[in-house]
Amino acid sequence: MCAIAGVFDLYHQADIDPVLLQRMTDIQRHRGPDQSGMHREAGVGLGHRRLSIIDLAGGQQPLFNEDYTVAVVYNGEIYNFQALMRELQQFGHIFRTHCDTEVIVHAWEQWGTRCVERFRGMFAFALWDRKQRSLFLARDRLGVKPLHYAMLDNGHLLFASEIKALLAHDQLRRDLDPLAIEDYFAYGYIPEPRTVFKQIRKLEPGHSLLLRHGSAPAQPRPYWDVSFTPHHVISPAQAADELIERLREAVRIRLVAEVPLGAFLSGGVDSSAVVAMMAQESAAPVNTCSIAFDDAQFDESSYAHLVAERYATRHHIQRVQQHDAALIDRLAGLYDEPFADSSALPTYRVCQLARQRVTVALSGDGGDENLAGYRRYRWHLHEERLRSLLPLGLRKPLFGALGALYPKADWAPRPLRAKSTLQALARESVAAYFHGISIMKDEMRTQLFSPALKRDLGQYHAVEALRRHAAACPARDPLSTIQYLDLKTYLPGDILTKVDRASMAHGLEVRVPLLDHTLVEWISGLPPALKLHGGVGKYLFKRALAPYLPDNLLHRQKMGFSVPLADWFRSPLASRLQRSLSSQILADSAMFNMDYVQQLFQQHQTGRRDHSAPLWSLLMFEAFLRQWQESPEQYAERQAA
Missing domain, CATH: 3.60.20.10 (Aminohydrolase, N-terminal nucleophile (Ntn) domain)
Structure with a gap:
């Protein structure tokens, strides 16, 4: 690279x-x-x-x-x-x-x-x-x-x-x-x-x-777009067989290199599928790398170990410790602009681990967007069915009022956290999806931003980034539409940016078979019911992979590649977080209501609210501001060092 x-x-x-x-x-x-x-x-x-x-x-x-x-x-x-x-x-x-x-x-x-x-x-x-x-x-x-x-x-x-x-x-x-x-x-x-x-x-x-x-x-x-052109009639069994062959070919052409080659193995379906295909195409054992966490709720390393054993890979694991947050300033320098995906921490470490043994690594990125693996897709379709029962003119005042009255309950099980669902039902489809994926809801940003920043924003609202793509979307069904939105925004802006900067920081090339454009085009034309079926995401993919991966890996609850940020902010990172949120740089930017910033911090510390995502976004923004204030000469010297 x-x-x-x-x-x-x-x-x-x-x-x-x-x-x-x-x-x-x-x-x-x-x-x-x-x-x-x-x-x-x-x-x-x-x-x-x-x-x-x-x-x-x-x-x-x-x-x-x-x-x-x-x-x-x-x-x-x-x-x-x-x-x-x-x-x-x-x-x-x-x-x-x-x-x-x-x-x-x-x-x-x-x-x-x-x-x-x-x-x-x-x-x-x-x-x-x-x-x-x-x-x-x-x-x-x-x-x-x-x-x-x-x-x-x-x-x-x-x-x-x-x-x-x-x-x-x-x-x-x-x-x-x-x-x-x-x-x-x-x-x-x-x-x-x-x-x-x-x-x-x-x-x-x-x-x-x-x-x-x-x-x-x-x-x-x-010069290109995802077409979502439907295929001719194809049976699920035929689709599953063709999916495997197309994935196998996408992996095969990415094994050409004159340097050591391996793969990331998180223990999820996508990376495990890539490793399974690599093992069948490689004469030598595949080098695989995984990240482990002390917190069992975030640790997938046992599933990665199952795949490593099944395919006899040369498997390497690194444990991410709480003190890894020392990487905050390093990450701010890598991304050059504010970037609030906290999984950049383990991504940086797994790239560092991989580079000790290989120069090229294959990853499973792109499977969730292509094959409808995100849980939010299931929730959105459920809400879409409810939205279809009433016109927006009736839904907006009814569910808007109910959403305003219903208490916020971050601590409760998902079915009882109805406030966000009620608010989503009061919106049209794209605005509802935006509401669901926002790390800070509209009302929170309204309280966070200073009057000066609000004046500078004028009438602009972040949902416009989605609406621009929705207007160009070639698909009309609800699932394909939000997949298209993610392929245009979340995938390049978050997932691929995260991996590119973290891998390049270590001189590691990462190849992404599930984002082979011919494979993406073919998958886009599959019926939505083969992607999300009966509440099961990646339905066809899991069916196709049954001969290659164990059932307890294919059908377990999706965990995601994340860190226990909420707990970190209440103990080992609490003092660092408070210093950043109270910094003069943040206050002098004149962009924020600093009283509300402290309110977010205090509410999180009590344990009644989980503000970990908004707080991490503020932490990374403060780290960015410190580097932005450097002169071009200072910036160039520090980056060169």
């Missing part, structure tokens, strides 16, 4: 500062510790850091075509590169290496901007065409690999794998975006294309951006 960075001058052909370009590149050294490369010519500069996986002797970047008129810097893996190489050779293209990177420059020459439609894999790249005086940026379909860009006032476009590289430029404005802050405290992350900085954007998954010298900046364009 790699890091890319660069500068493109849209209006002039001035030299790009080599010191700046080197700094933007080297600040991402963790993503590519093996080699560094740079190319500059009038009006453009490309930088690259390499983690060598395929064609270790060749494949240095920037990489050029035969006459050195096209250059690319690239982060990712194109798994069908050998087939594309053969096809391009038939058109007369000459290859000097055996790596997938060279396929990109020749595919550009052959197919232009449509080259991305031919690539199967995970990628983010920038391609410079000297003849056309153009720069082409592209990101893979599901957003496995990141790409950020910023348009400066002087006409320079900056791009990089991580935000920290852009922040090294002293002409980049570092103003925070209040809309992104609203998004963050609603979702726990900032959905594409927004970032916490007004001037920086994420290139959305499945999008490309073509810029030409002398022309005004263009807008990103989509």
Whole structure:
């Protein structure tokens, strides 16, 4: 895996500062510790850091075509590169290496901007065409690999794998975006294309951006979407068999590497399925890595051990201790913007463990979104059935009033915590789903935000991030709609971001078979009843995996990859949390009602309310603010160190 960075001058052909370009590149050294490369010519500069996986002797970047008129810097893996190489050779293209990177420059020459439609894999790249005086940026379909860009006032476009590289430029404005802050405290992350900085954007998954010298900046364009096109009549048994074969093939093509390879094994269905397929495709025992917790409610290591024993893997376990919260500042530096998924802690540790033994690891990410594994999907469909019984005009006042009167009971069993359900029934479908997934509900954010921040927000509400995608959703059934929303927001913004930054911090490449786009397209066309059936998520997947995994693993209650944050905040982390929530930096930001911040803390300490998610989001935001206040020079020096 790699890091890319660069500068493109849209209006002039001035030299790009080599010191700046080197700094933007080297600040991402963790993503590519093996080699560094740079190319500059009038009006453009490309930088690259390499983690060598395929064609270790060749494949240095920037990489050029035969006459050195096209250059690319690239982060990712194109798994069908050998087939594309053969096809391009038939058109007369000459290859000097055996790596997938060279396929990109020749595919550009052959197919232009449509080259991305031919690539199967995970990628983010920038391609410079000297003849056309153009720069082409592209990101893979599901957003496995990141790409950020910023348009400066002087006409320079900056791009990089991580935000920290852009922040090294002293002409980049570092103003925070209040809309992104609203998004963050609603979702726990900032959905594409927004970032916490007004001037920086994420290139959305499945999008490309073509810029030409002398022309005004263009807008990103989509080249792919999940279709949800229904299959022809197919029996459940046939679907199960085909699902296994498609998964097996997606795993097989991800086993190509010239370095040690392994897998994450959480003990859940998805990672266990990937390991089962790997074991059948590998001649040698699979290297597997797991995380364990002292708290049995969060510990899946015994299930991981079952799979490891069944497939005779070389299994390694690391226990996450409570003092791991010392990683808070490290995580804030890794993610470059506020990021409130606390499972980033164990993810960081499992990546660290894996890197001690392998350079490439396969993961099971994407199965919940593809195959309807989240429990919230079941709750949403149940609520949808109730919503269908009454029109919104009647539901809104009736259930709105009941939701306001019903007491909040975080301590009670789920069926008795009816306040959230009543509030959801008073809303339309997308707003109800937003209400269910928000880490801080509307009323909490209203109390948390200062009058100044509310003025800056105007009429903006975080639900708009979902509504934008819902309007473009090709599916009409309720389950497919919310799966589509998660594939567009939660998957790239939270899950894949978490894994990318944690793995790249250790120079580890993570491959994601369940997010092979051909597999995602095929699964999307399955009937919703084969995904969520009789209250059972991943129904077809579990049926298909019956010959490969034990029943007590397939049919146990979903646990999720999380940490015992609520308890940590009441004992070992209480003092650290209180220091952060009382910090002058948080108060001086003038964004928050500090009395309400302390109220959240006190209510959590009594044990009657579980505010662990809102408190963690505030903790991580405070850590981000401390780093944001550094000068570009201080930031660059600390990141380089």
